[in-house]
Every structure is written in C-alpha cells, then in structure tokens.
Amino acid sequence: MKASPGARSWIAxxxxxxxxxxxxxxLRHDMAAPVSVMRMALLMLKRQxxxxxxxAAACEERVALIDHQMSELVDGVRSLRDWELATTDxxxxxxxxxxxxxxxxxxxxDMHGIVLEVDPALAPDGGRDETRWPQGAALRYLFLGALGYLHDSETETGSIRIEARGDDAVCLNGTPRESGGTSPVLDAHRAPRALAIDAVALQSLAEDLGYTVALERDSVCFALAAG
Structure with missing residues (x-):
C-alpha cells in the first residue's frame, strides 16, 4: 500500500x-558546561x-565570570529554537x-571509530563573503540525516569525508573501516536497527523538507537550495 502524504510527513x-x-x-553538554563553571565561581565567591x-577586585572578577557564563547558557537555550522548522531563521x-x-x-x-574529515574549502573563514542559504533548520536536519545514513550503513564505516561541490552543494563520502583496526564502542549513539537512518528514511526526510538528495551506498550529495 502506498503511503499517504500524511503518513509520509509522520515518517519524516x-x-x-x-x-x-x-x-x-x-546540546546538553554545551548547556551544562556554563552551569558547572557558575557553580565553581559561586563557591569561590562565597569563600572570598x-x-x-x-x-573587591577578586569578587568583581567572579561576578563577571558568572555573568558571562549566564549569557552563554541563555544563548544555548535560545539555540534550541534553531531546530524548529516553523521558526523563520x-x-x-x-x-x-x-x-x-x-x-x-x-x-x-569518534566513540564509534568513525573519523570525520572536512575539506579545507569548507573551513569557516570570517573574512569570506559566503552565500547564506535559507531554511537553516531544514538544512541542519538534512546534513545530520546524511551523516546518520553513512553512520548506520550495514558496511562498517571507518571515515566520512565532507567535501564542497561547486558553490551550492555538499557531498559526504564514506570509506569502509579497515580490518584489524581499533575496536570501536559499537553502541555509541547508534539507534536500534529498526530506527537506523536508511535510504528510505533519508529520502523521506529530504522530500518532506523540500530538498533532493543523490544517494549511493557510501555517499550522499545534496544542493543547499530547496527544490
């Protein structure tokens, strides 16, 4: 039976x-880190x-540290909005x-023994005038979906290289793990096989978000423009 549009949306x-x-x-680690720093700063402030x-100078320094970490925590909480597709970004x-x-x-x-390699052409450069692509939340889900697809591959992946394609696309290429390598932590962030990101799951996600992906067994390419 062919899935209805509503069912496909639920799959995505x-x-x-x-x-x-x-x-x-x-995400949890990024938000918990400022809390740990603030607790230590408060303890030192109480002692002083x-x-x-x-x-007085030392107390002001601790207060300034707490204020900075509070700002970091607030920014982390606000960043959760970046995952909402309904939010205009x-x-x-x-x-x-x-x-x-x-x-x-x-x-x-890393825990699963998979090395992520990034093409130097994709390194952040504050002085470079890059194109900003709309729908940042959708692109984030799509990119993570591509990583998950290669991560969950039935062929044990040893590394994933992320490369630029032209000015408006990204390609992720997986390389099989070499035999005799270091044993990874096999259950690290790996979903049960029933929840693996397979080709059907990734295609469903891309279609629902409005993007087109080119899938191979060990590679994923997609343009940053929807449609």
Whole structure:
C-alpha cells in the first residue's frame, strides 16, 4: 500500500526526532558546561566574601565570570529554537552548516571509530563573503540525516569525508573501516536497527523538507537550495 502524504510527513517527523535525539548529548553538554563553571565561581565567591578581608577586585572578577557564563547558557537555550522548522531563521552559510553539524556529532562518531574529515574549502573563514542559504533548520536536519545514513550503513564505516561541490552543494563520502583496526564502542549513539537512518528514511526526510538528495551506498550529495 502506498503511503499517504500524511503518513509520509509522520515518517519524516520520526526521522527528525531520531536525529535530534542523537544530537541532544552534545546540546546538553554545551548547556551544562556554563552551569558547572557558575557553580565553581559561586563557591569561590562565597569563600572570598567569608574571608576576614574581602578582595573587591577578586569578587568583581567572579561576578563577571558568572555573568558571562549566564549569557552563554541563555544563548544555548535560545539555540534550541534553531531546530524548529516553523521558526523563520536567517539562513546559514555552507561552512557554518558543516561546522555546526560536525561539532555536534564528532564525539559520538569518534566513540564509534568513525573519523570525520572536512575539506579545507569548507573551513569557516570570517573574512569570506559566503552565500547564506535559507531554511537553516531544514538544512541542519538534512546534513545530520546524511551523516546518520553513512553512520548506520550495514558496511562498517571507518571515515566520512565532507567535501564542497561547486558553490551550492555538499557531498559526504564514506570509506569502509579497515580490518584489524581499533575496536570501536559499537553502541555509541547508534539507534536500534529498526530506527537506523536508511535510504528510505533519508529520502523521506529530504522530500518532506523540500530538498533532493543523490544517494549511493557510501555517499550522499545534496544542493543547499530547496527544490
């Protein structure tokens, strides 16, 4: 039986949920880190206030640190809006997209023995005038979906190289793991096989988001413009 449009949308929503679940450990870490720093700064501040002679300069330094970390935490909480497809965003550059998604998943992939390699042409460059592509949230899900597809491949992947294609596309190419290599942590951020990001899941996600992907067994390419 052919899936209805509503059913296909639910499939895509399930894929997005799975991808967000995989990214959550990194997001949680980014938000928990400022809290740890603030707790330590408060402890030091209490000790300084309780000392016989209060060092005003040291107290001001601790307060400034707490204020900075609070701003970092607020920014982290606000960044959760970046995952809402219904929210209008300012778009995203290709290098920023790659940097954000690789940053979110690198630790998990390292634990699974998968090396993420980024083409130097995709390195962030503050002085470069890059095109900002609309629908940053959709592109983030699509890129993470491509990473998940290669990560979940039945052929054990050893590395994934992310390359630029022209001025408006990205390609991810997987390389099989070499035999006799270091044993990875096999369950690190890997979903049960029933929830693996396979070709059907990735195509469903792309179609629902309005993008076209070119899929091979060990590669994924997609343009940054919808349609």
């Amino acid at each position: 929503a399930g894929v997005r949920h799975e991808l967000l679940t995989r990214a959550l450990p990194a 206030i309780g000392a016989p002679a209060i060092d 300012d778009g995203i550059t290709r290098s920023a997209l790659v940097a954000q998604c690789v940053g979110l998943m690198r630790a998990a992939f």
